[in-house]
Amino acid sequence: MEKIICVCGHENPVGTKLCGKCGRPLTEEAKMSKIVDMKYDGAAIRSKTRNKSIVDKIWNFFSSVKVGISLIIINLIAASIGTIFPQEFYISVSTEPEKAAYYEKTYGSLGKLYYELGLSDVYSSWWFQILVGMLAISIIVASIDRGIPLHRSLKNQRVKRHESFMKRQRIIGEGSITEGDSSNTLNLVEEKMKKLRYKVRRDGNALLAERGRFSRYGPYINHVGLIIFLAAVMLRLVPGFYVDESMWVREGEMRAVPGMEGYFIENEKFILEMHDNQATENQELQGVNVVAKNYQTNAKLYKQTDDAVPGKDDDLELVKEYSIRVNHPLQHNGYSFYQMDFRLNEIKAMNFELTNKETGESLGAVSVDLTNPQNEYVIDDQTKVQLLGYYPDFSGFENGEPQTKTPTPNNPAFIFKMTTPEKPEGEVSFVAIQQTIEPNGDNAYKMAFNSVETRNMSGLTVHKDSSIPFLAIGGAIFMIGVAIGSYWNHRRLWVEQLEDGSIRLAAHTNKNWFGIKKDIDAVTEFAHLPKYIDQSENDDAEKEKEGDSTL
Amino acid sequence: MSLISLSGNLLYAAFIAYLVGTLLYGGAIKSSKPDGAASRAEKWGKLALIVTIIGFAAHVGYFITRWIYKGHAPVSNMFEFTTAFGMFIIAAFILISYMYRLTALGLVALPVALLIIGYAAMFPNSVDPLVPSLQSHWLTIHVITAAMGQSILAISAVAGLLYLLKSINPKIKSKSRFWMEAVLYFGVLVIGFMLATVVFKGMGYEASFTYIDTQDAEQEITYNMPAVFGMNDYTLLTEKVMNPLVEMPAVINAQKLTTVFWSFIFGSIIYLLVRLVTRRRILTMLHPLVQKVNLNLLDEVGYRSVLIGFPVFTLGALVFAMIWAQEAWGRYWGWDPKEVWALITWLFYAAYLHLRLSKGWEGKKSAWLAVVGFAIILFNLIVVNLVIAGLHSYAA
Numbered sequence A: 001m002e003k004i005i006c007v008c009g010h011e012n013p014v015g016t017k018l019c020g021k022c023g024r025p026l027t028e029e030a031k032m033s034k035i036v037d038m039k040y041d042g043a044a045i046r047s048k049t050r051n052k053s054i055v056d057k058i059w060n061f062f063s064s065v066k067v068g069i070s071l072i073i074i075n076l077i078a079a080s081i082g083t084i085f086p087q088e089f090y091i092s093v094s095t096e097p098e099k100a101a102y103y104e105k106t107y108g109s110l111g112k113l114y115y116e117l118g119l120s121d122v123y124s125s126w127w128f129q130i131l132v133g134m135l136a137i138s139i140i141v142a143s144i145d146r147g148i149p150l151h152r153s154l155k156n157q158r159v160k161r162h163e164s165f166m167k168r169q170r171i172i173g174e175g176s177i178t179e180g181d182s183s184n185t186l187n188l189v190e191e192k193m194k195k196l197r198y199k200v201r202r203d204g205n206a207l208l209a210e211r212g213r214f215s216r217y218g219p220y221i222n223h224v225g226l227i228i229f230l231a232a233v234m235l236r237l238v239p240g241f242y243v244d245e246s247m248w249v250r251e252g253e254m255r256a257v258p259g260m261e262g263y264f265i266e267n268e269k270f271i272l273e274m275h276d277n278q279a280t281e282n283q284e285l286q287g288v289n290v291v292a293k294n295y296q297t298n299a300k301l302y303k304q305t306d307d308a309v310p311g312k313d314d315d316l317e318l319v320k321e322y323s324i325r326v327n328h329p330l331q332h333n334g335y336s337f338y339q340m341d342f343r344l345n346e347i348k349a350m351n352f353e354l355t356n357k358e359t360g361e362s363l364g365a366v367s368v369d370l371t372n373p374q375n376e377y378v379i380d381d382q383t384k385v386q387l388l389g390y391y392p393d394f395s396g397f398e399n400g401e402p403q404t405k406t407p408t409p410n411n412p413a414f415i416f417k418m419t420t421p422e423k424p425e426g427e428v429s430f431v432a433i434q435q436t437i438e439p440n441g442d443n444a445y446k447m448a449f450n451s452v453e454t455r456n457m458s459g460l461t462v463h464k465d466s467s468i469p470f471l472a473i474g475g476a477i478f479m480i481g482v483a484i485g486s487y488w489n490h491r492r493l494w495v496e497q498l499e500d501g502s503i504r505l506a507a508h509t510n511k512n513w514f515g516i517k518k519d520i521d522a523v524t525e526f527a528h529l530p531k532y533i534d535q536s537e538n539d540d541a542e543k544e545k546e547g548d549s550t551l
Numbered sequence B: 001m002s003l004i005s006l007s008g009n010l011l012y013a014a015f016i017a018y019l020v021g022t023l024l025y026g027g028a029i030k031s032s033k034p035d036g037a038a039s040r041a042e043k044w045g046k047l048a049l050i051v052t053i054i055g056f057a058a059h060v061g062y063f064i065t066r067w068i069y070k071g072h073a074p075v076s077n078m079f080e081f082t083t084a085f086g087m088f089i090i091a092a093f094i095l096i097s098y099m100y101r102l103t104a105l106g107l108v109a110l111p112v113a114l115l116i117i118g119y120a121a122m123f124p125n126s127v128d129p130l131v132p133s134l135q136s137h138w139l140t141i142h143v144i145t146a147a148m149g150q151s152i153l154a155i156s157a158v159a160g161l162l163y164l165l166k167s168i169n170p171k172i173k174s175k176s177r178f179w180m181e182a183v184l185y186f187g188v189l190v191i192g193f194m195l196a197t198v199v200f201k202g203m204g205y206e207a208s209f210t211y212i213d214t215q216d217a218e219q220e221i222t223y224n225m226p227a228v229f230g231m232n233d234y235t236l237l238t239e240k241v242m243n244p245l246v247e248m249p250a251v252i253n254a255q256k257l258t259t260v261f262w263s264f265i266f267g268s269i270i271y272l273l274v275r276l277v278t279r280r281r282i283l284t285m286l287h288p289l290v291q292k293v294n295l296n297l298l299d300e301v302g303y304r305s306v307l308i309g310f311p312v313f314t315l316g317a318l319v320f321a322m323i324w325a326q327e328a329w330g331r332y333w334g335w336d337p338k339e340v341w342a343l344i345t346w347l348f349y350a351a352y353l354h355l356r357l358s359k360g361w362e363g364k365k366s367a368w369l370a371v372v373g374f375a376i377i378l379f380n381l382i383v384v385n386l387v388i389a390g391l392h393s394y395a396a
Helices: A028-032 A054-063 A065-081 A096-116 A119-124 A126-155 A182-195 A213-235 A281-286 A468-487 A513-527 A535-550 B003-029 B037-070 B078-100 B105-121 B137-167 B175-203 B254-278 B282-290 B295-329 B337-355 B364-386
Strands: A003-005 A011-013 A171-175 A199-203 A206-211 A242-250 A254-256 A263-274 A292-304 A316-325 A330-332 A335-356 A362-369 A376-380 A383-391 A394-398 A401-404 A413-419 A427-432 A435-437 A445-465 A491-497 A503-509 A532-534 B207-212 B218-223
Touching (some): A054 A065, A054 A126, A242 A254, A242 A263, A292 A330, A292 A335, A316 A335, A362 A383, A362 A445, B003 B037, B003 B078, B078 B364, B137 B295, B175 B282, B175 B364, B254 B282, B295 B337, B295 B364, B337 B364
Antiparallel strands (some): A199 A206, A242 A445, A335 A445, A394 A401, A491 A503
């Protein structure tokens, strides 16, 4: 690789702006500028040194801060598009045509367009994920491209810097000391700077005081954290890393837990509590009169013993008894059960009386358990009721046949055959809620509806996300990095005593100039240093003058 | 006096103190005479800061008494959150004031806080019980940290506005003059919103309608302002009130649109009156007040506030939010609109920080960016809560 040889004899790689040893500006641009760019002083970043192969070109593209910022902005805009209308997973229809119809009906032609462009599920679209991926690549490439040279330049800092370096700093000062013995000045500077918790190094007549160097690594640390975080998000795609299932469990029922082999959960009771307050203004605005206080499922988690037959719910041992509430999931073995939904008063059983229509006399009660309907209900040896048909969610007749819409007992209907001493051959009757049909004409007996037994149902989701610890690590590293980079800053002060005893000083900080100036004020007073100037302020004054005449 | 009315009075006292503080800051930095202007400025500036701190103490008093009364942090509806946001802006301002001794900052920070608190007061301040998903200590941790982060970030916009007030020459036509005046006009619109709300509330205006929503269900709605826009397929139920002039489709909430309309009308009337009486732009009136401020220092204050606020915002609005979401809903991220807009805010300030690395994105450009960032924060507070429905719209 080519080298640039500085006047001082030091060999610098191509692309270096300031000599790594003495700090002399090497490029024309650096020589022309009044204040030098101090970001990677004394080191060259890879993207500035190579630009030949296709790999170099791609590398250079992703290492550019401009490209990085553009990617941030593009991601930002893409993310915002997804909030114009609700995303598909927040609407309560499931099939594609239903979704299409929903968007068109609710949001008109704009909604239709939104759906057709795939914006209703924008965050899982390939192009959105590519954008996030490109941002991640940009973070990695830019961090390597800049981080390594930065580390080198920070590690190899010389105490003594050339005049042309010192004079191009934002804060500079030159002159004789204001009082006292000049031979002692550097000692005073060292004493004061150490008191201000700077690390001080000396080399002959030169001094470098430095503080908070580690803060320069902050951005790189937080980028590492971000990458770990994004990688952890991708871990979800690894089989077994991520379980997300939902299930309904009725009160008194025990069900196998989907995605959690060998476990069963029992719903003992579902509890819904309401706040019993007077309706407040906010509640009225929301159009609700009462506000829920608690959704709770009293659950028991069972595990099959090791020698049990898979899928069978015998040989169970109780693992945990827990009241699952919102914000308080049941947790076991990395799995969590969340209270997500509920359905109240599902019909559990229907009670009938076999009644003589004329006399109103009852021959006996029949209770049909809807989860476990029997074929025959025997009252005594001459009297029985046969269940010829059961339709949990009756939706009408088709070709004379009763139909059921779903297997859920929302609107149960039955065909009974009643055998009585009076009618030993039996009478057939179709019974639904508020509807009775007697196909063979007038029956002597009827199944008189007596009462229903209801129960509640809990909707639970079962989650396991083994990527959480990695996410936590990534997030923690990010937070530490961002705090280091934000709350500390890298301050440097170069002081050189010239032959005649006068002082030349220069200072730089990556952020918080107000803070470093306070430090320099303190040392200036303590060691009687010449007054310093802030070159950028003079700049601004000039700019303003220019501004006034040109605006 | 009951605890809750004490709480309300303390908030009222804080509001008055900030109002007085604003005037004092105005007096502190106005310097027409050369005689002893500096020492006078210092005296007034100190007084202004003391009044602000007294107001802040009252504001904290409001917060604590309401907290005790409710038994949980008062940040669970629009009124409470926005009031707390105003409080943290004042806190961040006091912090930055002590760090940089920049008196002029108060001239913008206090009015911004006043507008925010005034805006909050337009929402019902009733004490509501918490729905199950909010019953968690993460409500306190997440919301307060996020609000603190947003408030510190807001100070960068305060510094940015001050920077622009000084650096934009009101005598010369330019894009930045136009947009700066637009920002000030927006501030007046907020006053318009308050005035419209107070006036119609004072009149006891009420008009009820039934309408058909997007799912073809009949709903009822009550307007507290004369209904300019009617809901989809509305039927007026109240007698002797104005009939809507325009009917809106079901997807648009015509009631909120009506509120926006009246805020525009009231705000624009105030703005026009000010322009007619003074025959000057608001920018022209404010520009001479801030001639003494140091632009370099303001730029640094703006940058520094983003540096201080960004980690706090990340922690509160993203990290704590994810932990809570994982605990309440079983997923740390769900692309809920409020989450997305927190992410957008975060990305925006990340872009701001990276832009500071490239040359030229300091000073004026940086100041504009800070103002845009604050606009995103306000968008997340107002539009996302009230217009875009989602899991977070407890306040709507």
